[in-house]
Amino acid sequence: GTWTFVTKALCGRKSLLAALADVSPMLADSRLDNLRAIRSVAPRAKTMNLRLPSFSELPELVALSDLTLHSEGAVLDAVAAEAARQGRRHQVILMVELGELREGILPGGLEALYRRAAEHESLEVVGIGANLGCLSGLVPAIEQFQQMALYREFLELKFDTKLPLLSVATSVALPLLREGKLPSSANHFRIGDSVLLGSDLVHGGTIEGLRDDAFLIEAEVVEMKEKSLSPLGDTSAAIRPFADFETEDPEPGERGYRALVSLGHLDTDIASLTPIDPRVRLAGASSDLTAVNVAGDSPAFRPGDRIGFRPGYSALVRLLAGRYLPPIELIGTESDSPLPAAEAEIPVG
Template structure:
């Protein structure tokens, strides 16, 4: 059986460390729970650690947060679908927005239901994801401030999410300047400058993050202890929060280079070392029953540094063990550390068992 294990001790360590860093900066923290895919036990554990704000991008997950962790503030981290507002608004306290038309529809829905909804207006700073262009910011904010059932509570930005644009203090200072300009021009208080992420924790640690950045949305650093841009471990955080055990179903010595002419396959994940192997060269290979249907195979890092993934199909992955069998036999498991892309797909995969270990529980679900 294949099993994904989450270590609550490591998870708590990472949350407490990041929370302390953020608090020392005078900022607040929303834990991004998208990768947990609405896992009730993990959401409840986070609430037990003291998490007071969670952010997600799926309505079903927001509903689970409301039910499983009712004390926390909830953020919707996608531009809302206008067609889903009636379902969305009761499930979140704050949403990230970039379209005035959608915000106007939120205002209308809130008027009908007697609600006030909090909005963070996203600004484009270089990641080319959602965000108002800076030249349109003042006019956009002016229209939002006229809406009776909308509370503009922040300006926000995404960096390091889609294109890999590295957060720099210059861009973040620009966002802080826009925030100050809005408050001065319209005589309003806008509490949040929301641009802190896992990718900007290095700026926080080295003291170059602008003081005005006072809200963080952090997922990967807490869940995995890694920086989403570099993929490297963040100093002070644990990277043993998550592991995947995959069962070996075949263990044999085989050629390392296929014979005959090669064509395309639906999934091509071939290790560079294999392409450099000599014809006729042999080695030991283990086959495990986790494949491209289950996760991002390129995001699985063998815990044993001598092992390397040779390739994968939809259902199985082939692992090169080296010139000997390393003591591995059929029925045993190989252990991998998943990157964020592999982790989120494993969590969303119903075919892989999930185990939660450490304080205060130990259970397989």
């Protein structure tokens, strides 16, 4: 099998793309700006567009990507016309709906969609695929992979063709692969989260052999005080502009040390951060500040110190996509380490 590195979470950050461009023969993204960045740092890399194409972006999309995903016949026709105009033969994967309820044609329409794609000399259908887990959190089942293998076999027999790729495996399927339960017919992996963060998306934690420490977010302490750990008065959820996330419930009247750091909901998904220091617990956040409770009998930090956090996927992608992010510091590479090949330190505030 083969795999494609999904770079969406890097948000076109060229320093990170340059550090990781060689990990896979194909790089995949879903936005033109990011594909443009990939082309600039890895001009020889094969590129894949992950988001279903929009009519409005077709000229540049066809120029920037070698392979696209499809579920709409009219879009296939438009991509074929643009590829012919550019003198290119463009590769496509036809997406099938398996119950995740994101992109994909219903299985009954797959034959007609393939026939429509095959009519265009400027298109090469290289396989079929499916999305599992990214919208509804659907845990993939072995039967779904077997079902897709049968669809591919049907098309190959019906049209006397070969479809080399069965692209149904994403980060959520890696635990099945490690357990030896993934059918060998599922031969194309689209992997992003687990490469960057080592995440086991089914069981939680980190996949054995991968790293969960490639990214470090550091936020500056702007206040450190001993305070009551619960609000002094009535509260209303309607007053808070941002959704709550799970925190520890202090006892009424309990006091302790609380630090404010210069990181808020405008910067990242606070609920997706994990403090590195075991004394630190998330207590709440507003647009620009995050409150953390700090265990101990004396203040562990002072203004100007930095508190480190490990980001989850949503925290990482929102931070890297934000406009307030300072320069990212690559603090080391280890060629003999499991992926990823570089560590990134992200100072905030």
